[in-house]
Structures are given as C-alpha cells and as structure tokens.
Amino acid sequence: MHPSHTLPIKLRAIYDAGFTHVEVGFPDLEAYAAQEWNGDYQKLDEKGGGDVDKLCQVAKKVKTLCQELGMEILVVHPFSKFEGYKDQKQKQQGLSRAESWFKVLKQLDCAMLQVGSSDDADSSGEFDVIAGDLRELADLAAIEDPPIRIAYEMWAWGVHVNTWEHTWEICKRVDRPNFGLCLDTFQICARAYAAPTSPSRMLPDAEDRLAVSLANLSKTVPASKIFYFQISDGSRNVSPGALASEAKRQGIDPLYAWSNAWRPLPYMDAAVEALRADAGSADMFALGLGEGVVQGGFGGYLPVMDVTRAVLETGWRGPWSYEVFYEESMGRGDVGVPRFWAKAAMRSHYLIIKDLGGS
Numbered sequence: 001m002h003p004s005h006t007l008p009i010k011l012r013a014i015y016d017a018g019f020t021h022v023e024v025g026f027p028d029l030e031a032y033a034a035q036e037w038n039g040d041y042q043k044l045d046e047k048g049g050g051d052v053d054k055l056c057q058v059a060k061k062v063k064t065l066c067q068e069l070g071m072e073i074l075v076v077h078p079f080s081k082f083e084g085y086k087d088q089k090q091k092q093q094g095l096s097r098a099e100s101w102f103k104v105l106k107q108l109d110c111a112m113l114q115v116g117s118s119d120d121a122d123s124s125g126e127f128d129v130i131a132g133d134l135r136e137l138a139d140l141a142a143i144e145d146p147p148i149r150i151a152y153e154m155w156a157w158g159v160h161v162n163t164w165e166h167t168w169e170i171c172k173r174v175d176r177p178n179f180g181l182c183l184d185t186f187q188i189c190a191r192a193y194a195a196p197t198s199p200s201r202m203l204p205d206a207e208d209r210l211a212v213s214l215a216n217l218s219k220t221v222p223a224s225k226i227f228y229f230q231i232s233d234g235s236r237n238v239s240p241g242a243l244a245s246e247a248k249r250q251g252i253d254p255l256y257a258w259s260n261a262w263r264p265l266p267y268m269d270a271a272v273e274a275l276r277a278d279a280g281s282a283d284m285f286a287l288g289l290g291e292g293v294v295q296g297g298f299g300g301y302l303p304v305m306d307v308t309r310a311v312l313e314t315g316w317r318g319p320w321s322y323e324v325f326y327e328e329s330m331g332r333g334d335v336g337v338p339r340f341w342a343k344a345a346m347r348s349h350y351l352i353i354k355d356l357g358g359s
Helices: 007-017 026-036 052-069 088-108 127-142 164-174 185-192 206-220 240-250 254-261 268-279 304-313 337-355
Strands: 021-025 072-079 112-116 149-153 179-184 226-231 320-322
Touching (some): 007 021, 007 026, 007 052, 007 337, 026 052, 026 072, 052 072, 052 088, 072 088, 088 127, 112 127, 127 149, 127 179, 149 164, 149 226, 164 206, 179 185, 185 206, 185 226, 185 254, 185 304, 226 304, 240 254, 304 337, 320 337
Parallel strands (some): 149 179, 179 226
C-alpha cells in the first residue's frame, strides 16, 4: 500500500519467504512502470489506451526478475467494470482494454486473468447480458497464444453479482472451457457471514447461513471450474461507525472499504508470535520485519477454514494465494513491511496445512 513497497521489493520478499508462484496486481505493475519511466508514463484507460508499449517493456523486466528468482506468475488482477453493458460502444471499449491487458500478460508469461464482478450501478443486472459479455471476453482470450484463462470472482460489493452462487450461474451460462471461478474466503464470508458495520460484526444466523451456502458449494461447483483460490481473513479492529464513515467519505460500499484496509491473514496473531519466537533475542529490524508488526493483534474472525474445507470437498486441488490488505501495517513506509507480510503468509500457510491434517 505504501509507494516505497515497489513491485520488485514485493517479489523478492515473496521469494525469500519460500513461495514459488505469485499474483501480480495491475496497479503495482503500472506504479513500477511510472517509476521506471521517471513519471513519463500514461496509465491504461477504460478503452485500453495509454502507454501500452512502455508497460509491456516493464512487464518483460518483471518476467525476467521472476525467472531469475525461480517464480512463476500465476495470474494478473483485477480486470473490472467490464460486463453488463448493453451499449455496443461500451462493450467494444471493454474488449479493446482486454486486448491491451493480454499484451501485458504475454510479456509476463502469464496465462490467467482475474475478472472481478462489476460494481458499476449503470451496468445491467440481466445474467444473460453479463454472461454474453464474459463469453466474448473468454473467446477473445482463447485465441491468444498461449490461450488465456478467465477466473471470474464475486466481489461482495458487486451490484449484481456478489455471491459465489451468482458467479457459478454466470459461469454455466458462459460455457467456455477457459472460463472458470476464483473463489475467495473473504468475499464469500463478507456476503454470507459478516456484517462489519453492525455491533456484532455478523449477520443474523450467520453460522447457519454460511453452513448452508458452503454445503451447496461443495456439492455444486465442479473442481475443474475452480481456477484458483484466494485466502484472507477479515478484522474486527475497525469500529462499525468508523468503517461506515470511511466508506461514505470514499463514496464506496462499506464492504469495499473493509476489504481495502482490514484483511489480515488467517492465524495472523499466531503467525506473528511464531515469527517473534524464531527471532529470539534478535532485533526484528535485523530480520527485515521492522514496523510491520501491529501491536494488540489483527482481529481476524472469519471462518476461513470452513470455506477452505468446503472448497477442498469439491475435489479441487490447485493453486491458492494469500491476498491481504491491512492498511495499519502496509501503509507504513518501512522497507521491512513486505518482508514481514510474506513471512507471515508462509507461516499462516503452515498453520492452515496443519489444521487440514496435512492434506
């Protein structure tokens, strides 16, 4: 979140923590392009215009760095505000933007694009319209060399598609082999379990509601249609009033504001304690962890493991990632912050695997 945490710094931290695959955020890539071109870089717009060639050159550098580190780029994200437009001009602009993004993916040697469900209130809520647009996107991606897979993710603040059930219905209608789902523990829980602006931070009958949803997920979604899985928690550490006020200030849904700043790792507090124990008497700064440690705990409370088990019960065995946003820590300029979060993610990973019985 802090501009000093550049993409190369993050990639090296992820590698040092022991990961072999990485998601690349398009905003991180564009920020790196602006740095490499000394500010002489124009971001891509909704039509796919901008300094595409410059961005492709930077993407090639990122690919080379990943190759030197022995890491692969699993997916690029987030491609958004694409689907649901009846206006042909808007639809064509979205497809043109996708073509520009595909050029960047090719330079990254990446063959998967994550598409987040639209939060544009002006878009259509008709699932046939939404699916038709996404089918065109999938067909366009399929003719790339190599073909690109589209991983569609429900965003809890999406205006029309905001549950996993919605994305699965869309996926069935798209009916393309290169179109599947990205499932996310936070997004699923944010809609079926949590209510961060309420005093309890939970929906009425949250546990029963989520249990029914997850039982259906495990029996409904084919493993082959889960392209990858994102894991993160949600925090109680922001008060309902403060979250509502911040959402109003930004003009966004409270769930979006919560997602942007209050998503720690599962088992985060245990992971931090393990890192402290590993450090022993050593200075945390010497380990590159610095001010990344938040005092008082991270406040995670979502039933992340319930969602994880439901996804695994589909028979799916594939890549998962740790997508976290915790502004109190990540907003600091300390250069050790990316290293801290990467190490904590690997520790969280160990704890999740242990909880799953080593499966």
